[in-house]
Amino acid sequence: MDTFVKIAKSKLKDFLQHIMENYTLYAPVKKKISRFERIEDPSQICLLPNRTEISLKPIFLPPKESLFRWKKVEDGYIIEDCLNGKEKKVIFGAKGCDVASLKILDLYMMEVSDPYYASRRKDTIIIGITCEYPRESCFCTAFGGMIPDEYDLWLTDIGDYYFVDIGSERGKELVSMELFERASPEDEERKREKIERAEQEIRKMAKIELEEYQDMEDKFEDKIWEELGDICLSCGRCNLICPTCHCFDVRDITNLDGSAGERIRVWDSCHLFEFAKTSAENFRRDRRARVRYRIYDKFVFSVKRYKLYACVGCGRCIDSCHAGIDIRDVLRRLIR
Amino acid sequence: MSNPYIPSIAKIMDIIDETPDTKTFVIEPGLSFKPGQFVELTVFGYGEAPFSISGGNEDSIELSIRAVGNVTRKLHAMKIGEHIGIRGPFGNGWPLEKAEGRDLLIVAGGIGLAPLKPVIEWVCKNRSKLNEVTLIYGARKPSLLLFKRMFEEWKKCMNILLTVDEPEEGWKGEVGVVTKLCGKVKEFSDALTFMCGPPVMMKYASKTLIDLGFSPDDLYLSLERNMRCGIGICGHCAVSGMYVCKDGPIFPLDEALKFIEKPHEVQGVLD
Numbered sequence A: 001m002d003t004f005v006k007i008a009k010s011k012l013k014d015f016l017q018h019i020m021e022n023y024t025l026y027a028p029v030k031k032k033i034s035r036f037e038r039i040e041d042p043s044q045i046c047l048l049p050n051r052t053e054i055s056l057k058p059i060f061l062p063p064k065e066s067l068f069r070w071k072k073v074e075d076g077y078i079i080e081d082c083l084n085g086k087e088k089k090v091i092f093g094a095k096g097c098d099v100a101s102l103k104i105l106d107l108y109m110m111e112v113s114d115p116y117y118a119s120r121r122k123d124t125i126i127i128g129i130t131c132e133y134p135r136e137s138c139f140c141t142a143f144g145g146m147i148p149d150e151y152d153l154w155l156t157d158i159g160d161y162y163f164v165d166i167g168s169e170r171g172k173e174l175v176s177m178e179l180f181e182r183a184s185p186e187d188e189e190r191k192r193e194k195i196e197r198a199e200q201e202i203r204k205m206a207k208i209e210l211e212e213y214q215d216m217e218d219k220f221e222d223k224i225w226e227e228l229g230d231i232c233l234s235c236g237r238c239n240l241i242c243p244t245c246h247c248f249d250v251r252d253i254t255n256l257d258g259s260a261g262e263r264i265r266v267w268d269s270c271h272l273f274e275f276a277k278t279s280a281e282n283f284r285r286d287r288r289a290r291v292r293y294r295i296y297d298k299f300v301f302s303v304k305r306y307k308l309y310a311c312v313g314c315g316r317c318i319d320s321c322h323a324g325i326d327i328r329d330v331l332r333r334l335i336r
Numbered sequence B: 001m002s003n004p005y006i007p008s009i010a011k012i013m014d015i016i017d018e019t020p021d022t023k024t025f026v027i028e029p030g031l032s033f034k035p036g037q038f039v040e041l042t043v044f045g046y047g048e049a050p051f052s053i054s055g056g057n058e059d060s061i062e063l064s065i066r067a068v069g070n071v072t073r074k075l076h077a078m079k080i081g082e083h084i085g086i087r088g089p090f091g092n093g094w095p096l097e098k099a100e101g102r103d104l105l106i107v108a109g110g111i112g113l114a115p116l117k118p119v120i121e122w123v124c125k126n127r128s129k130l131n132e133v134t135l136i137y138g139a140r141k142p143s144l145l146l147f148k149r150m151f152e153e154w155k156k157c158m159n160i161l162l163t164v165d166e167p168e169e170g171w172k173g174e175v176g177v178v179t180k181l182c183g184k185v186k187e188f189s190d191a192l193t194f195m196c197g198p199p200v201m202m203k204y205a206s207k208t209l210i211d212l213g214f215s216p217d218d219l220y221l222s223l224e225r226n227m228r229c230g231i232g233i234c235g236h237c238a239v240s241g242m243y244v245c246k247d248g249p250i251f252p253l254d255e256a257l258k259f260i261e262k263p264h265e266v267q268g269v270l271d
Helices: A009-022 A096-110 A115-121 A169-174 A185-206 A224-231 A237-241 A287-306 A316-320 A327-334 B070-076 B110-125 B148-155 B178-182 B199-211 B253-258
Strands: A005-008 A024-030 A034-038 A064-073 A076-081 A089-094 A125-129 A153-157 A161-166 A180-182 A248-254 A260-267 B008-019 B022-028 B038-043 B047-052 B061-066 B083-090 B104-109 B133-139 B159-164 B192-196 B219-222 B250-252
Touching: A005 A009, A009 A024, A009 A089, A009 A161, A034 A089, A076 B008, A076 B083, A089 A096, A096 A115, A096 A125, A096 A287, A125 A169, A153 A185, A161 A185, A224 A287, A224 A327, A237 A316, A248 B047, A287 A327, A316 A327, B008 B148, B022 B070, B038 B061, B038 B070, B047 B061, B047 B070, B047 B083, B047 B110, B061 B070, B061 B110, B104 B110, B104 B178, B104 B199, B110 B133, B110 B148, B110 B192, B110 B219, B133 B178, B148 B159, B159 B178, B178 B199, B192 B199, B199 B219, B219 B253, B250 B253
Parallel strands: A024 A089, A089 A125, A125 A153, B104 B133, B104 B192, B133 B159, B192 B219
Antiparallel strands: A005 A161, A005 A180, A024 A034, A064 A076, A064 A260, A153 A161, A248 A260, B008 B022, B008 B083, B022 B061, B038 B047, B038 B083, B219 B250
């Protein structure tokens, strides 16, 4: 994988067409909001200059999904598993933050293998693309920058061409097509400059570096939680929009005569009042405790369990917060 | 690997009235479990909830369930021969092996005796492996004491100290909280302790035992949280980044005390 390749922008459509012959293609589209959708025609794809408003999460962990259906029979019940067969997927056009988030989701969803997630996630090919210019809320540089550790192919716009980094054997197979050309050292230099410039821009805005693990353990009783608890609306938007938040609730839906039904799971939010409630007690009754829990789950507990921050700096929670809570401000105070 | 979200169908073979609000359901087929583990029980059409296994083996298991919510109230209305769904067993179980050659103190409050019943039954079977064994058990009222039908049998292999908050006619035993009885077992301070009950009971009982000189690494607590998935993914039971359903539900007190987000059950125990 020491040789570099590039693909002319004019040939990208052919490449995607080729992918669609062999795989199900997911790529960004822009309707009311920008998100990844299953592509039927490459002209639907909208390569945006920065991340989509919705992350990759719904592709692998849908907001709502059926786990199984049941039916009452003479002597008991019959259960039909809703687990689908595998789909050979290619994710095209994902930005670094979203690709990095998959590695985190994998840890949470597959420590004990979640079969529904695993069947969607397994063998997914990732073709990412470098951000052109960041959003105001971006801070991926706090977690290592715009290029994730793991991908199959990584594209960077260098003018008439996309420079292509190859990250895996599967990626190498994909670029063996005639559509790809050998890239020159100048092309590589152009790519490097492009990435550096964008990352520089993010650093300037984010003003936060967390690449080394910062000890925030001793901030559990800090007065910041009281302050945030006072303004947080406990709406849970940050959880839902977050590419790594994965908590869900399990619910049963039954038909009117009770003879059949299904069990579904739906996204849930640790900010909601009922989240940690049992028949005995609500273990996070105070809003302060719930705000704190989410931050600790991303920046302390995740480090203890998986040795990484469960945040990629996409900034979606900043853009979506009704109360104007900026997680960068919170982190700056915690690592002070 | 089989799908851990899919329940297997089981049949209610017997229903035993334990107290006015608690019944024991005997269910077939059973499963191989460790005392202290739990299952997720589905009442089709009503939902799923976690319950500790209160007895049984591969042939049949027992679940002792108090009627408090949708699923449990419907379950209480069900009859022998009806079917339910079972997933599990989940969780780590009590460290029985650690009790061998030592004294054992079992502390339970209310329905908290259910996950400890398999421990008591293990003790009765393996009595020679242990030294002194005492059960301290408290309930709100005498009529709410679980497993009274078993007490005579259990008394053959252990001391039983009972207490109630509100005595009823004919009650000759202790009156007061479980903590009060914990204060009477000073001679046991080298014992291993297994405890399960309401959070506030566990907190004060732990504190009392620690004050008597019990060591926090010999004291095991079974925590109850909202275990929805049972396999450490849905996040509802997480405490301080630990999954009660998978990393617990049983934690040694010294470990729980090191949690950054202290479980309510251990807050202030060392103060």
